[in-house]
Amino acid sequence: MSDHLHHGGPPPGEAPRWLDKPDNLKKLIRGFFGVCAITFLADIAFFFFHKHSTFQPAEWVKTAEEEHFHLTGLAENAESFFGFYSVYGLLGIILLVVLSVGLRKLVMKPEDFYSRDYNEPEEDAKQGEANHG
Amino acid sequence: MPFIDNNLPVLLVIVPLLGGLLSVVLGTIFGSKRDLAWGWALLVSWATFALVIETLLDVVASPHGSVVYNLGSWPGPWGIEYVVDYLNAFVLLVVAGIGAATTLYARHSIPSEIPGDRLHVFYAVWLLAIAGLLGITVTGDTFNVYVLLEISSLTSYALIAMGKHRDRRALLAALRYLIIGSIGASFILLGIGYLLMLTGTLNMADMHAGLVALDNYKENRTVLVAFAFLLTGLSMKMALFPLHMWLPGAYTHAPSAVTAFLASTATKVGVYMAFRFMFTIFGHEYSFDVLPGQKVLLICAASAVIIPNMTAIRQTDVKRLLAFSSLGQIGYMVMGFALANEAGMTGAIVHLFNHAAMKGGMFMAVGAVIYRIGRAHTADFTGLGKRMPWTMAAFSVGGFGLVGFPLTAGFISKWYLLQGCVQAGYWPLVIVVLMGSLLAVMYFWKLFEQIWFTDAPEGAPEVSEAPPTMLIATWSLILTSIYFGVHASFTVGMAGKAASFLLEAGQ
Amino acid sequence: MDSYWMHPALPLLIGSLILPFLSQRLRQVALVVLPAFGLLNVIGLASTEAADITRHMDFAGYVLDVLRVDKLSLLFGYLFHIAALIGGIYSFHVKDRMQHFTGIAYAGAAVGAIFAGDLLTLFLFWELLAVTSVFLVWAGKGVEARKAGGRYLLAHISSGLLLLIGTVMMVSDTGELPTFGHMELDSAASWMIFLAFGIKIGFPIFHTWIVDAYPASTASGTLFLSAFTTKTAVYCMARGFAGEDMLIYIGAVMCLFPIFFAVIENDLRRVLSYSMINQIGFMVVGIGIGTTLSVNGAVAHAFADVIFKGLLFMSMGAVYLRVGSTKGTDLGGLYKSMPWTTGFCLVGAASISAVPLFSGFVTKSMIMFAAATYQPMDLTWLWFILLFASAGVLEHAGIKIPYFAFFAHDSGKRPKEAPLGMRVAMGISSVLCILIGCFPQTFYQLLPGDELGLAGEFKYSPYTLTHIVTQMQLLFFAAAAVFGMMLLKKYPAEVPSVNVDADVLWRKLLPGIWKKAIGPVFLASSAVEERLLGWVPAQAVRTFGHGLPRLAIFKEWPQGSIVVLITVMLSAYLGLQLFS
Structure with a gap:
């Protein structure tokens, strides 16, 4: 975070909380990444249990159109790759953030971009007054 | 009473006419007393209103939907015939109803704008104006139309000119109206003259028969000239764009009660006259099929909806703003009539009524502001919602009606008008009608925001709520507009019958 | 009318009318009681045989079908009452009567729209939704809220007009009031209705009213706003398209x-x-x-x-x-x-x-x-x-x-x-x-489940x-x-900043076009009105040099030009013969 934008910090004399201690924060972060690893490895479980593909035909479709039915290969396979969801989530967010930073170059304007148009009416009302009668 | 029942159509002209004359007599005998003059006018105007309601019930009760009365018992072609059908019964209701409401309103408003010693004269002229407008509507005789038109016009000039005590510009506005109005009236007279020459009769129904009987009437140049003169003259009377320039000035500078009355009635009667002439005398086949009168009128009406509404946005005098908005509303009415299908005409006729109620109420609310503050610039409305809540609430509700918001009367008119446009297949007009609504939002919005969301500036005059008679009159019209926005079966039913009657009559 | 249950919009709509006249304490009670009562009413409706429940109303020469009860409308009926209840409790601390009044009335309008059986009824509640909710935006106070409210209203009025036109076209086609059911995008009418729903649901480019108005409102105002408008549109889309x-x-x-x-x-x-x-x-x-x-x-x-x-x-x-x-x-x-x-x-x-x-x-x-x-x-x-x-x-x-x-x-x-x-x-x-x-x-x-009649x-x-x-x-x-x-x-x-979005179209481009292009035309048209001849360009520069047209001077027409114009009109009518 760019600290120069933030002021403050805890008021003097306040007892620091559990989260304020860097050690605890570190523990928390380590714990978090640990859990990440466990979920990733959960895919191993699917070697033993069947992993249900999302791209199953629905029951009603299967019975109605069994003959013509075939799944889109890529999607089905991609989804069943080892750790697909983990990788997709990770890369997705990185892509999202990178693109957003690019977007910022395009659309970021100062805070008064719109509001600076607002200071006309009063002036006009006075002018109208003067012009009339 | 049988006497009243038998003579209803003529009584509703005679009563205000004589009442007006008696007002002067009363003033001469008892001297100028404010409440005496007003009380008399109120009595006469409400009696007239009662007579009109009676007539309306007669029309509804009669088997073929119209009541015919022969003046002096002279029958049809020779004597003067008064014919009341659904259409003019409805217009009569508007004129007499607004007349009654504005007279009630006038009690406080008029003495603040006109010197006390003129009050009797004022109310005399006022009642004459009501008589004139009712007469034009009720008569089935073209020359009688002209005579009563002159009565109503001359009294209108006088009424507007009486605004001079508040605003000297009223004199100029009245003069302008007089000049243009006289040109218009003489055009109408010329048109009637040509028709008389061709058919040898002044009675409307007979004129139509006479015209149709002419073997070459569709190519006849004299008929064309008569049509042109009448339509030009009547366009001026109803202030149809682009012959509308007399109206904003006249409405702005006239006394408040006069503006409320004229704005809700005079132009409506003009619209009524125009379409009575076009449908009943010329027949809509001639007006619309033989001549492209429909196209011209629709173009004028569409411009009337767009251009004056745009001008309205920029006005700083609220009365003038409403006057311009009225021009746009006249555009809606003319458009509906000119569509010449049942939905469109229903919309136009019902709008005669709805607009009279809404705009009458709004002009009254502005009049109340003038009564308290002395003028009605947009700037004076800043923060007025806190100081005159009832008046401003009435004004705002009326404004929602102008925009055509659902559950106000304006929506009913808009609904039928749009349907008429769609049925006729005129897509550009659909857009025009919607544009009109959006423009109305724009000019009304600015005021609404100022009234309710802006704090009054430093040093704004301390004002209190308007006097009760003004509020009662204002709210009676506004509530009428709301009532008929929700329960529109009466107005729409009447208008629908009038529309089909008019369409059949011209076949 | 055999059923004794009320029309579901009534408890909220009528209840909202009394809210402004209650004291703070009583208002708090009402804010709980009204939605709770409404919710019970809807549950009651659900337990009645569907065929028994109809409400009709005469309006503008038509008979409106104001109550259609099926599982889809009931689901949203429950939802909106729950949302109103939560919103009511959330706004306990609010002193502003106006917010309570418009909030509950707004919820009532949404409920009315959900149960509408035909398009005209839907339109009526559609407009009511717009007008009640805009007050919640304005409750945010300040120029920003006022302006955002104005833009919000414009978006919703446009949506309403589209719905109105679509409905009018359908009425003109068939001569009777169309029921609100599934539609195909095969006519101009259904396209307009689709677009009307689209504006309210926040189709891209039209979505700006959401990001514009919601942050401008008060704490409780935003809560109410977020619950009803777009979800009403979702319901309408699901039913119609x-x-x-x-x-x-x-x-x-x-x-x-x-x-x-x-x-x-x-x-x-x-x-x-x-x-x-x-x-x-x-x-x-x-x-x-x-x-x-x-x-x-x-x-x-x-x-x-x-x-x-x-x-x-x-x-x-x-x-x-x-x-x-x-x-x-x-x-x-x-x-x-x-x-x-x-x-x-x-x-x-x-x-x-x-x-x-x-x-x-x-x-x-x-x-x-x-x-x-x-x-x-x-x-x-x-x-x-x-x-x-x-x-x-x-x-x-x-x-x-x-x-x-x-x-x-x-x-x-x-x-x-x-x-x-x-x-x-x-x-x-x-x-x-x-x-x-x-x-x-x-x-x-x-959920409506299989009742929807879809594949x-x-x-x-x-x-x-x-x-x-x-x-x-x-x-x-x-x-x-x-x-x-x-x-x-x-x-x-x-970073303290504003990110421009499609709102730049509505807030910069359109006003720009207005000022630079339409404005002068606008002036020209009023000059046609004010002075038939001459001065148009000069006037244009003078009035439109900056800002919106706010010409205050009203110039009366000279008599001469009026008479000229009368002559023109007369000749126009006379000239009709040439075109006929």
């Missing part, structure tokens, strides 16, 4: 673009507004796919979204009330003094991110599953987009909002905990989020091992990416 392919593409765009804006937006209430468009995108996709499962998923997600998005808006509202700002740059470390709000916010964040056991998990997955198994068309691409959007939701709503408001860098601010009413309301929402998430099959019974059947169970595990993988790694980038200082910092 289920299975319309175009909605799939539109919905996909709505899912995607807001998540980018949400990353860089500083105002957290605006982030939530973007998030709302993203969630509605899921619903629009579901409606577009148009199978029983997907449309049920869409309305179920609408239900869940009102609760969890409401919860997030409530927590941000509490912050706004106590701190006076919801800009990321002004906040941080608030968990120290607002622990309850923090906790509720986390529940909302978990729900919207579709964490198992929370409501989003059991509703959103229906839509995604329906997309994956849809056969008439290959929607694999869509499934990938939706999965990406789900990760994006976690980023902005699941992490960014709670993190920047309550944790992150300590701002040193120690605001008081939210008032009791707010905490109770947030508590109710949190419980609902968890209940829906834990007992999905009970919740699914409220396929309604059978779905969210809690399979694969689904839970894969969802956890997606969420944890998405979160890991966010925290990782924060630790590596690659995550974009909050």
